[in-house]
Amino acid sequence: MSDRLTTSKVGLSLAIAAVLVLAACGSSTQGAKPKTYTGTLTFASFNPFTGPDASFGPEMAAGCIPAANTINQAGGVLGHQVQCIAVDTRGDPADAVPAAQKMIASTENLVGMNGPSSDEALATVPIIDRAHLPMFADSGQAAFDKSTYKYFYRLTPPDDAAGVAMAIYAYNKGYRRGAAVFGNDLSSQGNVPNLLTAFAKLGGQIVINQTLTLDQSSYRTEVTALVAASPDVIFTEADPQTDAAYLSQLQQLHGLIPVIGTQPTVQPPWIKAVGGAVGRDALSKNFAAAQPFSTSQGPAWDVYNKALLAAGSEVPQPDQWSQDPYTETDYDAIIIMALAMLEAKTPDPSFYNALIPAVVGNATGATEVHSFKEGMDAIAAGKKINYVGAGGPIAFDEYQNSTGAFELIGYSTNGSNPQLAVVSAEDIAKLRR
Amino acid sequence: MQQLIPAFGFGLITASILAIAAVGFTLQFSVTNILNLAYGDIMTACAFAAYLANHAGVNIWISLVVGALFGAVFSMLLNRLVYFGFVRRGTRLFGMIIVTIAVSLIIQNLLLAIFRPTFFTYEASQGPSYQLGSMVFTASQLAIMGIAVVAMVCVHLLLTQTQLGKAMRATATNPGLARSCGIPTDQVIDAAWLVSGALCGIAGVALVLNTATFSETTGAAFLVPIIASAVLGGIGQPYGAMLGALTIGIAGETAAALMSPAYKDVVAFVILIVVLLVRPQGILSEIAAAKEVAA
Numbered sequence: 018m019s020d021r022l023t024t025s026k027v028g029l030s031l032a033i034a035a036v037l038v039l040a041a042c043g044s045s046t047q048g049a050k051p052k053t054y055t056g057t058l059t060f061a062s063f064n065p066f067t068g069p070d071a072s073f074g075p076e077m078a079a080g081c082i083p084a085a086n087t088i089n090q091a092g093g094v095l096g097h098q099v100q101c102i103a104v105d106t107r108g109d110p111a112d113a114v115p116a117a118q119k120m121i122a123s124t125e126n127l128v129g130m131n132g133p134s135s136d137e138a139l140a141t142v143p144i145i146d147r148a149h150l151p152m153f154a155d156s157g158q159a160a161f162d163k164s165t166y167k168y169f170y171r172l173t174p175p176d177d178a179a180g181v182a183m184a185i186y187a188y189n190k191g192y193r194r195g196a197a198v199f200g201n202d203l204s205s206q207g208n209v210p211n212l213l214t215a216f217a218k219l220g221g222q223i224v225i226n227q228t229l230t231l232d233q234s235s236y237r238t239e240v241t242a243l244v245a246a247s248p249d250v251i252f253t254e255a256d257p258q259t260d261a262a263y264l265s266q267l268q269q270l271h272g273l274i275p276v277i278g279t280q281p282t283v284q285p286p287w288i289k290a291v292g293g294a295v296g297r298d299a300l301s302k303n304f305a306a307a308q309p310f311s312t313s314q315g316p317a318w319d320v321y322n323k324a325l326l327a328a329g330s331e332v333p334q335p336d337q338w339s340q341d342p343y344t345e346t347d348y349d350a351i352i353i354m355a356l357a358m359l360e361a362k363t364p365d366p367s368f369y370n371a372l373i374p375a376v377v378g379n380a381t382g383a384t385e386v387h388s389f390k391e392g393m394d395a396i397a398a399g400k401k402i403n404y405v406g407a408g409g410p411i412a413f414d415e416y417q418n419s420t421g422a423f424e425l426i427g428y429s430t431n432g433s434n435p436q437l438a439v440v441s442a443e444d445i446a447k448l449r450r
Numbered sequence: 451m452q453q454l455i456p457a458f459g460f461g462l463i464t465a466s467i468l469a470i471a472a473v474g475f476t477l478q479f480s481v482t483n484i485l486n487l488a489y490g491d492i493m494t495a496c497a498f499a500a501y502l503a504n505h506a507g508v509n510i511w512i513s514l515v516v517g518a519l520f521g522a523v524f525s526m527l528l529n530r531l532v533y534f535g536f537v538r539r540g541t542r543l544f545g546m547i548i549v550t551i552a553v554s555l556i557i558q559n560l561l562l563a564i565f566r567p568t569f570f571t572y573e574a575s576q577g578p579s580y581q582l583g584s585m586v587f588t589a590s591q592l593a594i595m596g597i598a599v600v601a602m603v604c605v606h607l608l609l610t611q612t613q614l615g616k617a618m619r620a621t622a623t624n625p626g627l628a629r630s631c632g633i634p635t636d637q638v639i640d641a642a643w644l645v646s647g648a649l650c651g652i653a654g655v656a657l658v659l660n661t662a663t664f665s666e667t668t669g670a671a672f673l674v675p676i677i678a679s680a681v682l683g684g685i686g687q688p689y690g691a692m693l694g695a696l697t698i699g700i701a702g703e704t705a706a707a708l709m710s711p712a713y714k715d716v717v718a719f720v721i722l723i724v725v726l727l728v729r730p731q732g733i734l735s736e737i738a739a740a741k742e743v744a745a
Binding site: 066067068069071072075201227228229230231232233234235236237238239241242245257258261262265266269270285286289290291293294295333 | 453456457460461463464467562566567568569570571576579586588657660661662663664665667668671672702703704706707710711712714715
């Protein structure tokens, strides 16, 4: 009995050891050979293309497509042409999880991706990370501020930083009584906690905090409660139809008051919906929105914008994305992954992933490059590179986040978005929880 | 608490739209026994038809008629070309539900492909505001409520005062018996789809007038309250659907006034569940049956 017990214990120990060794081998690339690729490499735009946040997907694809075109024009990556595919998450984790699994299992030569968005990031980032697929998320969730996922990168600020930027701008404009009017979706609610805290810390007061059920036919009762609280400014993010209904009903019952939105409120669908509902004149007089600050100028932006405008057959109305910081960073993400592949001499994500920070690292002696072509030539010449993107300089922290300042922009009836103010990263950091 | 009366007024507007939609939904169900889950998407398609007319320079109220006509014809053709084939093969209720879900997705994605993923607005003014006690209504909201009242009266007269209405009720009660009594049930069913589709079209345009903007998913998002109103009133009972719409519409708005807007749907659907626990047949089914209104 004792012998049998000892034998089975030894057997069990050996089995555990074998499993651990196999697991260790599986998680390491040391000694392993990169996968061989034939044919076109694929980057996915993993975002909502339908559903309440359907505007996110086209915004992301508008970054991927010109990036792929510039890479292909330069000869491709290690002899491979590249392409972008759209993977629709519908903005819902229940749809996004099977979409992620299907994308990973069935997409040939999938080597990297943009996304996920805040709508589906919590559910899908672990799946994508386990598949060893580098992802440049446009999720603003604070949960990823200290991400330990090896394949997770973020070039845009977290949602809660936008809330702080909105609070600072409002306070500087003299508003002291704020109304928080946000949709009940994950993406919108991500802004709220820091907005409330920051506005209070500055000396303002949130007189009403409303969580809107999306896409209702009427918000008049909510609007009546808002008017009764007498705010002098509204902070908002909700899907276009919700904000259009809410603000048009506010206009009917009381008249508009100043509105400060987040980045989704400067996207064309939101502007079209709300501008159509309240009138473009009224919108231009009452509206500002916080979005990640990008200079939208400089050599990398010039390359991006030229490629974007040339992609008119693939990107509807490409000029609408020319100054969109999310599209700019989605473009940068593809270029960064392609340059990391060159550094690693393989498109195999398990190998090139570790070199992603290196291509944007401002190491001593690194050559500053502004396009895939410049980076490719520098790498071929044996130089270290520092890619400065269309969205500006990139510097990953230890959690692979690269964030910066915010700008507040307005809306003009001619369709442009004049800059109203810039809120520095330092000012935001002081007020973030 | 002082927001309660205005909320009641706002609830009346929502209830008016819901009533038009729910009566159309339940009337068609009572006659054809098809739970048409594509109803919300047909509302959206009608809203788009009205949008095209409106942006071609047609007045919004005439555009509403265009939407209603489109809904009537589209619904009848949908039955003739799609649903009827399944019914003839003996597809049961559950199978038909799956077919209607498929149709719903087809319509939604067709609209998405044709009109692209963006938002649309009618060229229409809300008109001046009128204060009725503590309640405030715009001219267009009063018009929507007026249209709802007229539509309900018309449905009532149709069901109680016309041969067609009697034929509908007979077909709803026992189609086989109705056929053997010489009632042309196929034509009656066509008429039910036409009437239901017209109400669907009116509801679609009224919904968009209320929300100010719309996209390809707007009607589908409104389907759950429509079904809830129909079920609450007693599925297949047009008068019940009117009462159900009033209950759901007003409950949601008053909940938003008394509690947080986040509980708007929660309260409305808790009421639905509680009522169905007490009266599984819905509010008005017995009354309707006694008056021989519908099924």
